[in-house]
Structure formats: structure tokens, C-alpha cells
Amino acid sequence: MAPDANAAIPDIRSADQATGDYRDMLVRLLTRQIYAETATAEVFGRSIQVAPTWRDKYLAAEFAFEEATHSQMVADLLEDLGQDSEAILAKRPDMMSFWGIDLENWVHIACFNFTVDRAGSHQIMEYEKSSYVPWAEKMVEVLADEEGHYDNGVESLRQFANDEENFSEFQRVFNDLLPNTIKAAFGRPLGPDNDFCLEHGLKRNTSEDVLNRYLTEMKGYMVETELKFPPVAHLEAKGAILPDSSKDIVNSLQ
Ligand SMILES: [Fe+2]
Ligand SMILES: [Fe+2]
Numbered sequence: 144m145a146p147d148a149n150a151a152i153p154d155i156r157s158a159d160q161a162t163g164d165y166r167d168m169l170v171r172l173l174t175r176q177i178y179a180e181t182a183t184a185e186v187f188g189r190s191i192q193v194a195p196t197w198r199d200k201y202l203a204a205e206f207a208f209e210e211a212t213h214s215q216m217v218a219d220l221l222e223d224l225g226q227d228s229e230a231i232l233a234k235r236p237d238m239m240s241f242w243g244i245d246l247e248n249w250v251h252i253a254c255f256n257f258t259v260d261r262a263g264s265h266q267i268m269e270y271e272k273s274s275y276v277p278w279a280e281k282m283v284e285v286l287a288d289e290e291g292h293y294d295n296g297v298e299s300l301r302q303f304a305n306d307e308e309n310f311s312e313f314q315r316v317f318n319d320l321l322p323n324t325i326k327a328a329f330g331r332p333l334g335p336d337n338d339f340c341l342e343h344g345l346k347r348n349t350s351e352d353v354l355n356r357y358l359t360e361m362k363g364y365m366v367e368t369e370l371k372f373p374p375v376a377h378l379e380a381k382g383a384i385l386p387d388s389s390k391d392i393v394n395s396l397q
Pocket of ligand 2: 260
């Protein structure tokens with residue numbers, strides 16, 4: 144989409160101005176976000192027990208509080224739109240089994256931080272520029288926290304890279320987590336929902352572009368640590384939908 148096309152999309156400055164299909168899509172996107180934020184808060188909360196050092200435990204507690212704060216911000220946005228956030232959360236699927244993470248296993252938690260949590264951040268980068276201004280404004284603080292989470296995810300990856308035995312386990316967990324993450328965070332990269340979001344400024348970039356931005360950022364740290372992408376056939380067999388441009392990125396680091 145050309146940058147000047149965005150300029151023609153009107154901002155929506157309050158909940159009562161969000162109406163019709165726009166409001167419905169907004170509620171759907173916020174529902175997806177609150178599912179991810181609350182599940183992530185629970186992952187970090189549980190990981191206090193399994194973290195290997197006091198520093199890791201302290202960071203897990205800090206991140207759990209930040210994710211809980213993000214969850215509350217999204218709950219408030221949903222309530223402003225007339226939704227019952229507790230009722231929405233009561234219907235949340237079991238995200239831990241969806242992502243396929245074992246909360247008793249530190250390798251899984253570290254890999255989650257590098258892989259799953261960062262995919263959410265790339266969606267939030269879009270919401271920070273949303274035409275729904277109350278949402279965009281709140282995402283500034285969320286993204287600042289998420290940078291800290293990712294720095295820690297990268298640091299953990301580097302630690303595992305220096306530990307041959309555990310690094311092969313990290314690679315194995317990564318191969319399983321990545322397709323589930325792509326499915327959960329990016330869904331169908333092309334289609335009518337994606338078009339609607341772009342037309343109404345609920346996102347500013349296509350899901351294909353956001354997915355590629357995520358993979359390319361990740362690749363930078365993977366090259367450094369010799370972590371590899373799993374084969375495209377493995378990702379597709381597990382249900383991830385990849386446009387050709389995304390397959391090219393995956394194929395470039397095998
Ligand atoms: Fe978050
Ligand atoms: Fe996070």
C-alpha cells in the first residue's frame with residue numbers, strides 16, 4: 144500500500160466512533176491480543192519455578208507483571224467497546240497446548256521468549272499505528288516492554304549456543320514452536336480479513352510483510368548463533384501457511 148493511501152484513512156478517536164464491521168474487526172483483533180497477552184503472563188508466571196538462576200526468576204516475575212499489565216490494557220479497551228472481557232477470557236483456548244510448550248522445561252520457556260513472544264510484538268507494531276487511536280496510544284508502552292523481553296530471549300539463545308548438548312534441544316523445540324507460532328500469530332497471510340484491516344487502517348502492512356519482518360529479524364540472531372530454520376515442508380506439514388517470499392527467507396538459512 145502506498146504511504147499516501149494511509150493518509151486518506153480517517154482516525155477513529157473513541158469507542159463510540161467505532162461502528163459496524165470496523166467495530167467487529169476491532170473486537171476480533173483485541174480478542175486475539177488478550178488471548179496472547181494473558182497466556183504469555185501465565186507462561187512467565189509459571190516459569191519462575193523452573194528458571195535456573197535467581198536473575199532468570201526475577202526477570203520472569205517482572206515479565207509476568209508486564210504481560211498482566213498489557214492484558215489489563217486490552218481488557219479496558221474491550222470494555223470500552225461494550226465487551227465483557229472476563230467472558231471473552233473464559234472462552235480462551237488452551238494456548239500452552241496450542242503452542243506446544245512444556246511449562247516445566249526451561250529450554251521451552253527460553254525458546255518461547257525468542258519465538259512466540261516476539262511474533263506478538265510484530266503484530267503490536269501494527270496496532271501501534273492503528274487507525275483506532277485509543278489502542279495505538281496504549282501500544283507505545285507495551286512495545287517498550289516487549290523490546291526488553293526480546294533482548295532477554297536473544298540473550299538466552301546466545302547462552303544456549305555456547306552449550307552444545309542443550310543447543311540441539313533448543314533447535315528441536317524451535318522446530319516445533321515456529322510452525323505453531325506462525326499459525327497463531329499470522330494466520331492466513333492473504334485474504335479478505337487482511338484486506339479489510341488494510342483498507343481501514345487497523346494494520347498498515349500486509350500480514351505477509353509482517354511475517355517476513357519477523358522472520359528476517361529472527362534470522363539475524365540465528366546466523367550469529369547457528370540456529371537454523373526448519374525445512375518449509377516441516378512448517379507446512381504442521382499447518383503453517385507461508386507465502387513464497389516467506390519460504391525464500393526460510394530456505395536461505397537451512
Ligand atoms: Fe505483552
Ligand atoms: Fe512479551
